[in-house]
Amino acid sequence: MSVPAEIYRVADLIKSMRVRGAGRIARTAAYAMKVAALKYSGNDVNGFKSYMRKVAQVLGSTRPTAVALHNALRYVLNRVERARSFEGAVAAAVSAADSFVEASLNAVRVIGEIGSRLIEDGDTVLTHCNSSAALAILKTAHGSGKRIKVYATETRPKFQGLLTYRELAESGVPVTLIPDSAARFVMREVDKVVVGADTVAANGAVINKIGTSLIALAAHEANTRFYVAAETYKFSPATILGELVTIEERGAEEVVPLDLLSRHPNLKVRNPAFDVTPPDYIDAIITERGVIPPKAAAVILLEDYGATLAEELTTITLDIEDSPA
């Protein structure tokens, strides 16, 4: 059976960034896996497994560098692969998708709770882009009676800062929008920076919305605390085996109208979606399993993926031993 049209529609929503934010994308993809499983018309287990792999491939190709998305797909797919019967495989897909979504939402709540303890009454907090985990921290702190003020960067090119602004304003948090270029200007008034993450690498480097590393640098210069809120499924197991995180470059039309470029043949737009914040500029990563120093990211990875990583390491070792000297 071919991949249903609904799945392509979901993939399109993710690709065009109508569904955005690493956590939201991961939950949407997990849910789409469940929908795809329930729509399968055959009844043989192997056909189902290869169909689910195709569905995961369609969903995964939308944002090839989004680790949370790929971890979500792998989470569901791994449980499908282990099933022996067709009914068991479908049930595994449904329950894995449900438990991923539930665990993800729960993780955001727990991060909100833990992270809010790091926020003090009277703090001014700066945030970048639109992260559900970072927002959970700010809203929980506000809800517990701490009087906080927030600066939200507008976050070019797609203005996700406006979503952050609206969400905080609706929750009654005093919030002011600033241009991205003003991050250093306001930093002397800022007590803490809280941002989300797209991916956390094994060495504790955080890949997040373009501009995050510039803000981290300005915070570092001003001795301002810099926190990253990240669910543990954003940690990238591949990086522990040395793989680099690829930074997605998006289209020029997000920055300027394309006819402007056609008038100037020597002019190009470079539009990287993410940048890398080195662990040295990060005071802590707030996960649903606690607050960790960024350089301890490998601890989380070994806990979650230890067995798989050991298998892959064995494969690499055997390959080397087999190859002629």
Next chain:
Amino acid sequence: MLEVLERLLKDVGGFKIYSSTDVAFAVADAVVRCFSDAGNLSEAVRSVLALIEGLINTRPTSVISLNVAKRLVERAEALVRAGESKEGVAKALATEAAALKRELENLIAVAAALGARRVRDGSTIMTCSYSKSVKALFSRLKSEGKRVRAIVTESRPGGEGVAMAEELSDLGFETELIVDSAARFFMKDVDVVVVGAEAIAANGAVINKIGTSLIALAAHEARVRTFVIATTHKFSTETVFGELVRLPVVEGAALLLGLERVKGVSAKCPLFDVTPPRYIDAIVTERGVVAPEAALLLVKEVYGWPTAMDAVSCARRLVEVVERERPG
């Protein structure tokens, strides 16, 4: 106030005129118009005073505009004292303004020639905002046959970096436009950062478009050199006496988001920031390439010591002179 002045101040405040040199040119023209459009001399000098006060309110950082205005006001005072008519003053000032513009263009070209010596063939240069001086540097590089690549930040709010990128690419340079946030991402590809200046304080701190200090910080982190290209007209004499450069901040989201999306959004839009001298390798002026901390020496050389009266005081004195010598 004359309608022409109101329009000028609106264009300057709303970032329709980007480059501080262009603002200064517009101010020079406006001073001339004050005389040519006014009914009499007394009306003319009062609108000059209003213009300068308005300018200080809208763009207090524009030292070069104030210096230009001051020079024209001093010239006007000499003419009034010599018994020149309103029409005579207007005519003489028009000539003076044209000469002043030529002089500034020449000084920028000299600074650009000195700056070009610091740029090697094949370099990648990062810049921000719209600067006449930086553009002059690129023109100089072109005439020297140096091939360089430009990376320009769009420079919000205002977004005048887009116009800068268009013009540099039209000069024939490979140009890449990036969002302001991406400055650190691309810094590893950059050989030198060159920016213009709105004003330079006595300690060598550079006041320029918001975001400049972030770029300088990222360059400093990456051990990339940052040069500021600015003629000595931009050195702020007032900061010598401990006066802070007041940085205008626009409250409200109109400038940030455009009018259609602004509803109910509270925003803060600083227009300029201060780059500390420790992040600046050199200031390139028409009198030489100096360390920012040596700015004071140039101030002393150009403006004398102690420095002379500021533009508002000059304009007030002109009003007094006119009222005393030409009552009614």
